[in-house]
Amino acid sequence: MSALAQQASPPTAKADKLRLPKTSLDSVLAPILTVIVLLSLWQIVSWVAPIRADLFPGPGAIMAKLPEILASGSLLGAVGTSLFRALSGFILAVLIATPLALLLAHRPLLRKGLGPLISAMQVLPSIAWVPAAIILFGLSNATIYMVLLLGAVPSIINGLLSGIDLIPPQYRALSQVLGADKRQHIWHVELPAALPGYVAGLRQGWAFAWRSLMAAELIAVGGSLSLGVGSLLQRGRDLADLPLVILVILVILFVGVLIELFCFAPVERKLLRDRGINRTGGKNV
């Protein structure tokens, strides 16, 4: 092997690896400490503030509610129902949005027509669809899924489209000189190249799906519908049970953060690392 072929990788990668543990520690410790400080302040204010305990419960009072609601089984059941709806609805949204985005990316006229509508749908709060969905499908799972899909699909479409838009033009030239047909170009070059944008769209699509689901479950209660986390929120409101309401809000937040931390964040990290892109968007070259 020539001396050139033995050239070492740039030193940046090594330096990044050395810095990583401290960065990871900071990024874990900083939010945990912030939460501890906020919870402490909240507890102190709830003790000293001249407000009725049922109108301003502290973290202690809220956590005291947890064993009761866990024992009744309603919280775990509701979380299970909501997660099943969110995951199945999200998968359905991906299956609808992905081919649609590819179609729009390769049909400029169709994109000109539908693109602004899809972006407008992304702006529309999904809760606005709930009454229409109830009129159309009654109090059934179809109502929930309709609202969820209308929330998630536009984000996933726009994510994949922007990923495709950002593909360097020389990749198209490369496909051409390598003799790829359109299908091969899409599969071997376009989709992998658009993956960072696609994952960002999936991430946003999941957030929209989860929010839309909560909005739908909050309003669409009863009928053939099983109790979801959003419905539990409504039950807390009906019973004027503020600790229950806040506990459910925390559970909604917790589930969202867990999915983010254990699903999307690692995928995105691996994707960027594999391509030599650091988190600020620069290249580790």
Next chain:
Amino acid sequence: MGVDLHEVSLSYPGTDLVIDSLTAQIDDGEFVAVLGASGCGKSSLLNMIAGLLQPTSGWIEVPHDGAAFMFQDANLLPWLSAADNISLALKLGGHPADLRDARVAQLLNLVQLRHAGNKKPHELSGGMRQRVALARSLAQDRQVLLMDEPFAALDAITRDMLHEELHNLWQQTGKTIIFVTHNVREAIRLSERILVLSSHPGRILETRRISAQLRNDPAQSAALADELTTILRKEQRKHERTGAAG
């Protein structure tokens, strides 16, 4: 079969001519350098030969299986390892799956990267990336190889080594190589014939044969380099004046 260019012209919509009635014949197995100042249309010429651009008029004849292309920046797909980048070219070229790995290993060996197959492009140096790009263009297994200033961004030592390797590869494979460059010494060192393009629009201004004797004689090659540099400077000044006037 080599490459025939007959009265080839190119203009982009709303612009003046980029290439004007260019006629040239590149023989089978010949190494031709296309030399020109920046912006003279030499990359556009290469893109037309590769089929990436269509000439406005004239015609280009290339072998029926087309031409392999090596880009100025390596243009490797960053999510694939060096070996997978080469393997993709084989796959798209219709090579059977069971023969690909052996061919990839052979090509990596040829460009002296046999231990770097698993590395991603960002883990390779600029010179190594260009070697992978060279291996990928060889994987296309076409008689004609088009190279668009492939070593322009490399440091002098790396470029020097790659010149030597490319020259050896050309002698081993007997490929027809069209090598676009603005580097006069690179053109003299590598090619058998130099086509000097004029600036704006691109036409063939000079054709020079480079004999082995000239290439190996420092005094003669330096004299030719000076002469060609003077021509290019004149063209560049003309181009700048035209641009300023325009």
